Amino acid sequence: MTQARKISVDPSAVADRLHSAAIHLLRRVRRQDVATSLGPAQLSALSVLVFGGTMGLGELAAAEQVRPPTMSRIVAALERQKLIERTSDAGDARRIRLRATPKGQKLLHKGRRLRIAYLAGHFQKLSAQELRALGEAAEILENTLRNWS
């Protein structure tokens, strides 16, 4: 299938192809998220709380790369569904402490399983070598994103 051929090391060409692939990949995966009846922004924010633990609204907004008002609305929606809860911060009354409820954790893990299983299902046609290449790419991207500047 993917026989040896010349792979460009031109950063622009790589950027272009990766960008396009990322867009189309996420469009496909997004449809699976319907099963959790949570929008993508809510799901992603919940994920940060589940894996990152308790944090304030500003931190969560920064982690999700959105503005505070946007996160405020997302948090309100998650709270209405009792997937997260807020407590007040002892010591700084402006702050709120957000954390996932057990219900939120369960839902997240379920949605994650569905979404990942869907993607993983399509990845199963790949060879171990190809999977390794994708894993390496994920790692490189994670590093790049971490030191984004």
Add this chain to the structure above:
Amino acid sequence: MTQARKISVDPSAVADRLHSAAIHLLRRVRRQDVATSLGPAQLSALSVLVFGGTMGLGELAAAEQVRPPTMSRIVAALERQKLIERTSDAGDARRIRLRATPKGQKLLHKGRRLRIAYLAGHFQKLSAQELRALGEAAEILENTLRNWS
């Protein structure tokens, strides 16, 4: 930076990390698109018309993985901005023929340059080996997306 370490070949683990990396990558890149004053959906649809040539609304919607009403609105917005134009199909009056105008082509290429330059700028810190890994991943993803089933 990225020293040798064990990379998982478990499809689920790879799927998970790639999914997360794709989400965060696109969030960052999206901010550059503001410079074109076009939303991501409009930009992407325009791109399909520029590179794919004239096509009907249904085809465009399928290419973009959205429903016809969604594409109908996106097309209307692009048309208002004179970035694309519609002609009627000789032989089947239900169909419309959509194609990018010269203005649309110019805008797309400009936006593309900005967005890609931004991403590429961050990729320039990477070694040739890492770039090759990303290029390979892009290729594998393109193949996977093409034969999605």
Add this chain to the structure above:
DNA sequence: AGGAATTAGTTAGCCATGCTAACGAAGTAT
């Protein structure tokens, strides 16, 4: 101490983008 500046979060209101349901117009088939 007291007033000014800063910081955290919310509210209001805009726009873009996804969807389904329901429709009109045009083409196809019986």
Add this chain to the structure above:
DNA sequence: ATACTTCGTTAGCATGGCTAACTAATTCCT
């Protein structure tokens, strides 16, 4: 001719992005 199908649009809903403007709390500076 009538019924069915196909293509695109309209209407209406929800989500999720943003800025501007606000309140409340804290910190800073004199």
